[in-house]
Amino acid sequence: GENVEQHPSTLSVQEGDSAVIKCTYSDSASNYFPWYKQELGKRPQLIIDIRSNVGEKKDQRIAVTLNKTAKHFSLHITETQPEDSAVYFCAPKGSGGYNKLIFGAGTRLAVHP
Amino acid sequence: DARVTQTPRHKVTEMGQEVTMRCQPILGHNTVFWYRQTMMQGLELLAYFRNRAPLDDSGMPKDRFSAEMPDATLATLKIQPSEPRDSAVYFCASGLVLGEVSHEQYFGPGTRLTVT
Numbered sequence: 652g653e654n655v656e657q658h659p660s661t662l663s664v665q666e667g668d669s670a671v672i673k674c675t676y677s678d679s680a681s682n683y684f685p686w687y688k689q690e691l692g693k694r695p696q697l698i699i700d701i702r703s704n705v706g707e708k709k710d711q712r713i714a715v716t717l718n719k720t721a722k723h724f725s726l727h728i729t730e731t732q733p734e735d736s737a738v739y740f741c742a743p744k745g746s747g748g749y750n751k752l753i754f755g756a757g758t759r760l761a762v763h764p
Numbered sequence: 765d766a767r768v769t770q771t772p773r774h775k776v777t778e779m780g781q782e783v784t785m786r787c788q789p790i791l792g793h794n795t796v797f798w799y800r801q802t803m804m805q806g807l808e809l810l811a812y813f814r815n816r817a818p819l820d821d822s823g824m825p826k827d828r829f830s831a832e833m834p835d836a837t838l839a840t841l842k843i844q845p846s847e848p849r850d851s852a853v854y855f856c857a858s859g860l861v862l863g864e865v866s867h868e869q870y871f872g873p874g875t876r877l878t879v880t
Contacts (some may be wrong), residue, residue, distance in 0.1 A: 694871040751812050
């Protein structure tokens with residue numbers, strides 16, 4: 652089956668710094684690459700996604716970059732704020748025609764004031 | 765602002781009891797997913813429905829878990845009999861899939877299950 656790995660598992664930054672989380676996947680047929688954010692005690696919510704025909708997508712302070720050849724995509728958060736503290740999950744779409752997402756183990760980001 | 769709803773939000777039960785969790789997907793969505801979240805295992809996909817038909821339940825322990833969609837507005841996840849290792853947060857999510865193009869999955873608030 653699909654193998655999805657996220658690095659790092661925890662990340663601690665100072666407010667205003669940048670944060671980068673990398674997701675590596677194994678299924679070369681994956682064509683949809685979302686990132687979800689889950690605050691403590693809350694539901695996961697989509698923050699940004701990218702499709703395989705695009706290399707980079709940006710939305711204000713967050714961006715996602717995709718390297719299909721190397722089979723990894725990354726989440727970039729600039730000018731981090733305390734409210735960015737959460738667990739972030741990558742979830743590349745699996746193959747097999749079922750359109751299901753395969754969630755990574757998550758990265759716990761802590762932004763310190 | 766349409767949202768996925770789940771009931772109950774919290775459930776405490778004794779080992780061996782039956783547990784039923786319910787989910788109302790967003791109107792118009794054609795896919796429903798059940799996930800289990802624990803600290804150790806992260807987010808695991810248990811079952812997946814498309815147009816109410818079960819497509820994938822390979823992540824679900826078949827001997828005690830069952831998932832159904834009796835109609836387009838209701839999805840259920842049942843555990844019988846429940847065991848302490850089933851303690852987790854169970855999320856339902858719905859989304860719209862057009863052909864082979866995936867779109868955002870919208871998660872419900874979750875059901876926190878504790879089996880003693």
